[in-house]
Amino acid sequence: MTTNGDDAVEVVPVRHVGRYVAAAVVLVLVAMLGHTLISKVPTGQTACHVSAGVPTCHQVSNWRFSWNIVFHYFTTSQVLDGLLVTLELTVIAMTIGIVLGMLIAVMRLSHNRLMSSAAWVYTWFFRGTPVYVQLLFWFNIAALYQSVTIGVPFLHITWLHINIVAFFTPFHTAIVGLGLNEAAYMSEIARSGLISVDEGQIEAATSIGMTRSQTLRLVIVPQAMRVILPPTGNEVISMLKTTSLVIAVGGVTDLLQSVTLIYSANYEIMPLLIVASLWYLIVTTVLSIGQYYVERHFAKGALRTPPPTPIQRLRTDLRGIAGKFRSPRHATIKAAS
Amino acid sequence: MSVPMVEAHGVHKSYAGVEVLRGINLTVERGEVTCLIGPSGSGKSTLLRCINHLEKHDAGELRVDGNLVGYEARGGKLYERNDKQICAERSQIGMVFQRFNLFQHLTVLENITIGQVKVRSIASEDATRRARELLARVGLDAKEKNYPSQLSGGQQQRVAIARALAMDPKLMLFDEPTSALDPELVGEVLDVMKDLAKSGMTMIVVTHEMGFAREVADSLYFLDQGVIEESGNPREVLVHPRSERLRVFLSKVL
Numbered sequence: 001m002t003t004n005g006d007d008a009v010e011v012v013p014v015r016h017v018g019r020y021v022a023a024a025v026v027l028v029l030v031a032m033l034g035h036t037l038i039s040k041v042p043t044g045q046t047a048c049h050v051s052a053g054v055p056t057c058h059q060v061s062n063w064r065f066s067w068n069i070v071f072h073y074f075t076t077s078q079v080l081d082g083l084l085v086t087l088e089l090t091v092i093a094m095t096i097g098i099v100l101g102m103l104i105a106v107m108r109l110s111h112n113r114l115m116s117s118a119a120w121v122y123t124w125f126f127r128g129t130p131v132y133v134q135l136l137f138w139f140n141i142a143a144l145y146q147s148v149t150i151g152v153p154f155l156h157i158t159w160l161h162i163n164i165v166a167f168f169t170p171f172h173t174a175i176v177g178l179g180l181n182e183a184a185y186m187s188e189i190a191r192s193g194l195i196s197v198d199e200g201q202i203e204a205a206t207s208i209g210m211t212r213s214q215t216l217r218l219v220i221v222p223q224a225m226r227v228i229l230p231p232t233g234n235e236v237i238s239m240l241k242t243t244s245l246v247i248a249v250g251g252v253t254d255l256l257q258s259v260t261l262i263y264s265a266n267y268e269i270m271p272l273l274i275v276a277s278l279w280y281l282i283v284t285t286v287l288s289i290g291q292y293y294v295e296r297h298f299a300k301g302a303l304r305t306p307p308p309t310p311i312q313r314l315r316t317d318l319r320g321i322a323g324k325f326r327s328p329r330h331a332t333i334k335a336a337s
Numbered sequence: 338m339s340v341p342m343v344e345a346h347g348v349h350k351s352y353a354g355v356e357v358l359r360g361i362n363l364t365v366e367r368g369e370v371t372c373l374i375g376p377s378g379s380g381k382s383t384l385l386r387c388i389n390h391l392e393k394h395d396a397g398e399l400r401v402d403g404n405l406v407g408y409e410a411r412g413g414k415l416y417e418r419n420d421k422q423i424c425a426e427r428s429q430i431g432m433v434f435q436r437f438n439l440f441q442h443l444t445v446l447e448n449i450t451i452g453q454v455k456v457r458s459i460a461s462e463d464a465t466r467r468a469r470e471l472l473a474r475v476g477l478d479a480k481e482k483n484y485p486s487q488l489s490g491g492q493q494q495r496v497a498i499a500r501a502l503a504m505d506p507k508l509m510l511f512d513e514p515t516s517a518l519d520p521e522l523v524g525e526v527l528d529v530m531k532d533l534a535k536s537g538m539t540m541i542v543v544t545h546e547m548g549f550a551r552e553v554a555d556s557l558y559f560l561d562q563g564v565i566e567e568s569g570n571p572r573e574v575l576v577h578p579r580s581e582r583l584r585v586f587l588s589k590v591l
């Protein structure tokens with residue numbers, strides 16, 4: 001190797017044989033799976049038709065995954081109605097969970113021992129029992145209480161009267177059960193966010209005369225959001241799928257329940273489960289994209305340079321790949337003279 | 338003669354049974370700069386935090402601008418002030434921290450306007466105008482749209498000073514404002530503080546910058562193990578320390 005003058009020295013990159021083999025194996029597996037997705041299988045039946053007096057027969061074959069049936073049911077009103085119910089349950093239960101969870105987190109961090117103990121017990125109970133059991137519990141709550149009245153005892157003053165039997169319709173049971181359970185998880189997520197904010201921020205806010213609630217609203221919560229959001233996105237996606245447990249209370253026709261009703265009539269179990277799965281996947285995908293942008297918004301100020309958007313990243317990736325093909329096989333560097 | 342800005346008589350403070358302040362006596366006159374020096378753990382930060390009521394002192398009398406900190410004396414009794422009154426009191430005392438503590442989620446400009454708008458209920462345009470004036474005063478008018486994480490330590494500390502000044506404080510407390518800075522950034526922050534001292538602001542400065550103390554301070558207190566060990570004119574005390582402890586301390590920091 002000479003390093004005099006302007007000689008360019010050839011640099012031969014290391015070849016990663018193992019990586020090529022692994023990539024080949026993965027590619028073959030993906031191809032096999034892809035093939036089964038679009039393959040057809042014989043049904044064992046033959047179809048005959050007569051043309052010009054001559055009967056011709058051939059084997060009938062079908063998509064292995066019955067795509068025609070999937071496609072047929074994908075946008076039927078029964079499935080779409082179920083999807084709507086699933087979305088409603090997710091949004092309402094998640095809203096209850098986030099609002100109540102935030103409140104419980106603040107209580108948990110309160111200097112008042114009674115408040116923090118109450119919050120701890122709530123989380124302990126709702127995290128410690130299966131959500132399915134809780135749904136069954138709310139479904140049968142009328143066995144314990146027929147009605148709840150809030151007012152001043154002995155004075156016959158009533159502010160709020162709830163008839164438990166009438167209130168706990170299947171839909172209400174579902175959102176109460178899912179929402180209260182979610183609040184326990186959200187409170188832990190919110191708490192971890194709140195305690196992640198540097199104590200100096202609180203001191204600074206206090207020193208300019210902010211009250212405790214102003215400090216919480218204007219300084220702590222906005223900064224805690226950066227920590228709270230990613231796991232909350234996770235919780236939303238998890239809730240979307242957990243709503244399928246409302247089967248426990250019966251009478252709520254969510255997405256899974258709708259396809260169950262359809263396949264119990266026509267026995268096309270797999271295609272209809274695929275219909276439901278595809279819808280869950282689509283909604284999850286949309287949620288993930290939304291989550292990305294919300295997180296980006298709340299990352300303001302936390303990073304010196306904000307991360308690129310997926311589109312920007314795709315553009316850089318493509319440019320990188322294009323660059324690889326354009327440059328010569330062996331990169332060359334100029335030797336120092 | 339007007340009442341001093343800060344008066345402490347026998348101020349005590351303990352944390353979980355450990356006495357951190359053991360009878361502090363100190364007087365800060367209006368328009369004066371007072372420097373507070375002393376070894377680590379001697380209680381300097383605790384004293385500042387008691388003065389703006391971030392901590393409650395346990396015993397002794399502590400007055401700011403003639404009023405008792407955290408209490409109101411009426412008819413021979415002391416009534417503890419409520420949260421709202423305490424917040425109002427605090428908003429008139431500016432504090433600058435060692436680690437700047439700028440609000441990370443807000444721009445430089447928003448850091449300076451938030452207190453004016455939310456605590457003092459000043460209209461947003463007026464707050465912005467005032468914030469720009471203060472930024473110009475600390476030499477950072479070009480940075481108003483940046484976030485704190487995009488600034489150098491010295492710049493952040495100057496913004497923090499502007500944030501405190503935006504509340505129109507009658508007293509400014511500085512807790513080691515230059516200790517977290519690279520040596521070449523210390524000067525820019527001290528310059529802003531000297532400028533502030535010249536403008537007649539009453540300041541209490543916890544610092545290890547003996548040059549600043551000698552040049553700017555009207556009086557100097559040496560705090561050791563929770564008591565004021567020595568005090569006086571910095572140009573005398575620093576040159577001819579009377580107590581052995583101060584002599585030892587100065588030999589370490591100078």
Ligand SMILES: Nc1ncnc2c1ncn2[C@@H]1O[C@H](COP(=O)(O)OP(=O)(O)OP(=O)(O)O)[C@@H](O)[C@H]1O
Binds near residue numbers: 353377381384
């Ligand atoms: N919240 C607290 N709880 C318990 N002890 C504390 C607390 N804050 C301070 N202390 C103790 O009080 C003593 C004085 O602390 P302080 O922060 O006032 O010292 P300092 O003089 O400012 O020191 P430094 O120069 O290191 O900042 C230290 O021993 C410290 O450990």
Ligand SMILES: [Mg+2]
Binds near residue numbers: 381382383512
């Ligand atoms: Mg300190």
